[in-house]
Amino acid sequence: MPRILDIGCGRKKYPGSIGIDMSAAGQADVLCDWEKTLPFAESSFDQVRLIHIIEEVDNIFRVLAEVHRVAKPGARVTIITPHYTDHASYCSPAHRWHLSSFSLWFFSDDPQEYDYYAPANFRERRVHVELLRLWRAFGFQFLINRARWIRRFWEYYLSFVIRGKTVEWELEVVK
Amino acid sequence: MPRILDVGCGPTKYPGSIGLDMNPSTAADVLCNLDRGGLPFRDNTFDEIRGEHIIEHVADIIATMEEFHRVTKPGGTIWLVTPHYTDFSSFRDPTHRWHLNTYSFLYFYPGGMHGRDMWYTKVRMREAKLNVKLLKLWRAFGFEFLVNHSRMFRQFWEHYLSFIIRGKLMEFTFEVIK
Numbered sequence: 001m002p003r004i005l006d007i008g009c010g011r012k013k014y015p016g017s018i019g020i021d022m023s024a025a026g027q028a029d030v031l032c033d034w035e036k037t038l039p040f041a042e043s044s045f046d047q048v049r050l051i052h053i054i055e056e057v058d059n060i061f062r063v064l065a066e067v068h069r070v071a072k073p074g075a076r077v078t079i080i081t082p083h084y085t086d087h088a089s090y091c092s093p094a095h096r097w098h099l100s101s102f103s104l105w106f107f108s109d110d111p112q113e114y115d116y117y118a119p120a121n122f123r124e125r126r127v128h129v130e131l132l133r134l135w136r137a138f139g140f141q142f143l144i145n146r147a148r149w150i151r152r153f154w155e156y157y158l159s160f161v162i163r164g165k166t167v168e169w170e171l172e173v174v175k
Numbered sequence: 176m177p178r179i180l181d182v183g184c185g186p187t188k189y190p191g192s193i194g195l196d197m198n199p200s201t202a203a204d205v206l207c208n209l210d211r212g213g214l215p216f217r218d219n220t221f222d223e224i225r226g227e228h229i230i231e232h233v234a235d236i237i238a239t240m241e242e243f244h245r246v247t248k249p250g251g252t253i254w255l256v257t258p259h260y261t262d263f264s265s266f267r268d269p270t271h272r273w274h275l276n277t278y279s280f281l282y283f284y285p286g287g288m289h290g291r292d293m294w295y296t297k298v299r300m301r302e303a304k305l306n307v308k309l310l311k312l313w314r315a316f317g318f319e320f321l322v323n324h325s326r327m328f329r330q331f332w333e334h335y336l337s338f339i340i341r342g343k344l345m346e347f348t349f350e351v352i353k
Contacts, residue, residue, distance in 0.1 A: 060269045084266040098274065100266040116198045117270065155263040156310060160338035 002046035005070065007034060007063075008053035017049065035063060040070040043175070048077045055081045055095045061118050064107075068120035073175035077122065079104070083129065083164030100155055101129050101167045122171040127151075130165040177222035180246070182209070183229035192225065209242075210234040216246045219353075223247075227256045231271045237296050240283060244298040249353035253300065259307065259342030276333055277307060277345055285352065304348035313340045 001016070009019030013027040020038070021028035032039055035057055048067050057063045067077055082089040084098035097103075107122040129151065131141040140162050144151045154162065176191070184194035188202040195214070196203035207215055210233060224243050233239045243253050258265040260274035273279075281287040283300045307329070309319040318340050321328045332340065 054269075096272070097269055098266055099269060100263060102263075102267045103269045105267070106269075116200055155267075157312070157341065159263070160261065160341070 003044060004047040004049065005038075005040070005045045006049045006051070007038075007067070008050065008056075014049050014051075017047075034066075035059075036066075038066045038070050042069055043072045045071050046075050048075065050077070050079045052080060052082070054079055055089070055097050055099060056092075058096070060097065061106075061120075064118070064122070065120040068122065068173055068175075071173040073173060075173040076125070077169075077171040077173060079169045079171065080166055083159070083167050085159045085163040086132075086165050088165070099167065100159075101127055101151055101164075102155065103167075104169055104171070107171070121174040123174055124169065125172050126168075126170040128168045130168070132163055132165055135162045178220060179223045179225060180214075180216070180221045182224060182226040182243070183232075185227075189225055209239055213242045214246050218245055219248045220246045221248065222251045224251075224253045226254070228258075230255050231257050231265070231273050231275060234272065236273060237282065240280075240300075241296060241298045244283075244300060244351055244353075247351045249351060251351045252303065253347075253349040253351060255345075255347045255349070257345055257347075259337070259345050261337045261341040262310075262343045263341075264343070275345070276337075276342075277305060277329060278333065280347060280349070283349070299352040300349040301352060302347065303350040304346075306346040308343040308346070310341050310343055 004014060004017035006014040006017040006019045009021050009028055010026040013019040018030065019028040020030040020032065020034050022031070022033055024031055030039060048071050054060050054063065071077065081099050084100055089095060089098050104124065106118040107120070107124065129141065129144050131144070135141060144154050179189060179192035181189040181192040181194045184196050184203055185201050188194035193205065194201070194203045195205045195207055197206065197208040199206055205215060224247055230236060230239065247253060257275055260276050265271060265274050280302065282293040282295045283298060284302060285292060285299050287293050307319065307322045309322065313319065322332050
């Protein structure tokens with residue numbers, strides 16, 4: 001059985017996973033301040049999930065470095081976060097960061113220059129943008145997710161009108 | 176020779192300047208983290224401070240600007256480049272803490288807020304020059320010229336147009352008042 005870690009699991013822990021959270025109100029199996037260190041051994045998970053959590057942490061790179069440490073080589077990391085053009089990005093005063101679909105490019109595109117800031121190595125397997133329902137109905141979501149250059153053009157010119165909802169990444173742990 | 180400090184100089188330090196960065200694999204002459212205490216220099220040391228894509232990363236903008244002001248000579252300049260908050264680049268880097276616009280430094284100007292001084296800081300500087308860059312398409316249509324040559328149009332653009340006619344970079348030149 002694959003070992004799955006759900007970081008910041010809250011009340012809807014991923015089925016079959018180990019949930020970790022700071023609050024006892026949810027379904028967490030492990031309670032701790034996980035932002036600095038994850039209380040697990042090296043290379044112990046096949047899958048790590050961070051659902052609506054990276055926008056709240058103090059240092060995204062440090063958290064992802066810890067995720068990299070506890071994940072097995074080749075493990076998959078799923079990250080979901082609001083797009084910066086969605087109202088949800090601004091609804092919670094706990095949201096420190098407003099992110100776009102290129103916010104994790106440091107890990108894959110330009111590893112050399114940014115190694116100092118992002119020492120952990122991931123490969124971006126998949127990026128998926130969800131748009132508001134209206135725009136999805138018009139086919140914009142399909143278009144944006146079809147090619148990187150279309151997504152880039154959307155981010156630069158269109159995203160404050162044809163607004164995004166969430167961004168979902170699937171990263172592969174490279175060790 | 177003017178003494179210039181390049182804050183967050185990265186791999187390409189401004190020629191003839193003293194480079195400061197927190198990353199040791201850059202061209203920095205001095206290693207220092209702006210968020211952990213002040214700048215390691217005496218008062219009134221520099222004629223010019225240059226900060227390219229740095230102010231959007233710091234933990235406390237006001238404290239950082241106060242430090243820049245302290246180490247700059249009276250009449251010296253602080254030159255900053257930072258993304259406009261409507262540019263995609265403002266949201267691409269997950270270490271950008273602040274999303275700024277052309278009025279983000281009003282707190283430091285004499286009579287900054289509708290002719291009245293603001294009380295968040297005692298430090299004063301004058302906006303000697305401001306240059307806004309827009310996305311290529313909008314520059315081609317002449318909007319960049321309008322934003323930079325008419326204060327009224329810039330205000331109208333910030334209020335009404337900037338989510339459509341999106342900005343790119345802002346280049347501020349401040350003159351230090353002491």
